[in-house]
Amino acid sequence: MTDKILSPEEVAAQLTAALGDAVLDTRIQRRAEGSKKIENINIWITIRRDAVHAAAEELMKIWYPHLSCIAGYDKGADSPDLRIQYIFSIYGGVVKGEYMVIFSLDLPKNDARLPTLTDILEGAAFTEHEKTEYLGITIDGLAPAPHKFFLPQNFPKDVYPLRKDDKKIPDSMIKDLWACGRPVNRPPAPLGGGDE
């Protein structure tokens, strides 16, 4: 970690230099709001899947990063890939100087494995477990959880709620809370302070 505050271009260049051809694309997104139009900056970097750990390590050399979460989605039932985003920010605590750094990558559904970041950032475990439960991603090196964190404990194996494939949750687990047997013959609600 260095004390020098780098520009977004320098951050992107340093990460590109360190990761080499694992960086597929970089994009700097700027947005200005309020009267003074001071910019907030997001750096988007598309990487190969095998460069995730190295990318986080390199980010650590620039500034101690904050991991907001790992996001991800299924690109569709017809697509072989999931799309994953590691959403970091750096320069937290620097007045008007924080950047988001988002690493995106494609992950094949038939080999959905990623390395854990818990050896660098302990707190990554929570969001990594979430990706396992929702998208079925195996996180190599992550200490196994004693139970599910987000889904019911009896949730069926090999069903991942955010995958757009054929597998379904069994009907017995679906609770239509909206269909809770509300009376259908109830009179209209009184409006304007009328008596019931």
Added chain:
Amino acid sequence: MAKKAPYIVPVGPIHPALKEPVHIELTVVGEEVISADFTPGQTHRGIEWMGLSRNPVQIVHLTDRICGICGVTHSLAFARAVEQIADITVPERADYVRTIIAEFERIQSHLLWAGVAAHELGFDTLFYLAWRVREEAMDAIELITGNRVNYDIIQIGGVRRDITEDQHEQILRCLNNYKDLFGKLKTLFLEDAVISSRCKGTGLLSFEKAMAYSTVGPTARASGCTADLRVDYPYAAYGDLDLKPILPTAYGSEVNGDTYDRIVVRIFEIAQSIEIIEQCLANMPAGPVLWEEKVAKILATCKKAEGEAVGRHEAPRGECLHYVAMDRSDAPIAWKVKASSYSNLHVWPLILKGAQLADIPIIVASVDPCLSCTDRVAVTDADASRTKIFTKEELTRLSYEKTRRMKQ
């Protein structure tokens, strides 16, 4: 003498000491907690999945209902993400209205928390006082948005309602009342011997652990992390203001990262929010509050949008983040909600370890957990001793009626 074997003490998911459903499992020896585990996700509603079959304008309403306290937090973060993708420029005045509402939300949320914290300590007089004081902020929010919860003031491209000159006087009166009360609140919370003895040195979260766990908001700042999106990452009208993150040093004490420090940060953030609202009211630029009034045009613009973006907001509990990806269709192809509490709940096992059983409620409450909310309301007529349950349909109808009345 009984042997001090480790015992498992399950708390929740439904428990008198918890306001929301979460399961906490404590391993105790005697009175001391030697390890803790927790299971959130007791009321998962699949809200992200619901959003993938709705258009962005409909999702703004949905985001408002993620949390019953953070009425503007999620909708602001989501709207900012969509505005980035669709390249929609929010009018400057709308940025100020968004900031004012967000700060009123912080005041009411911190006061709500303060009441809950006092209750968890068994100090119910203070609980009632904090919640009574909170009512003024709720009234101000109702004055501005028309609603006390689920404000629905955020729209893609701005806000649905302006703050008029007539409302300024009432808002300033509310803020002045808070200024008068602030000293009393500070004394009651921070100089009370019972609160000090119960909270100092309990629920310790070190600076290193707060950073390694990527904690956010007052929980992180109480451990010495200076991160505050309003200061570090200029958005809405915050970039125009001169702000500093509130640390426990605001009360002249050193940073300990304990429950008491988390109280200090929240109490002083109330005073900071009052100043922010005053600055915003004094410097509000003139002009429209919405990029486009016709919803059809907003939808048409969103339908042409392609790309991905992250919208963030410093909620009362810390960073709230929405990731959105769109591909020139009605609904987003991806929507990820990262609520503030998501980044703070996982420190529970750390801060509960070594605690005394009696301190569990206040330590659990000290990260200001927000787990779920309900979708119905019960109204009790005290004079007539009658209770009526309002259904969603009835509430919707009442809401329409009120909007019409206010427009007349």
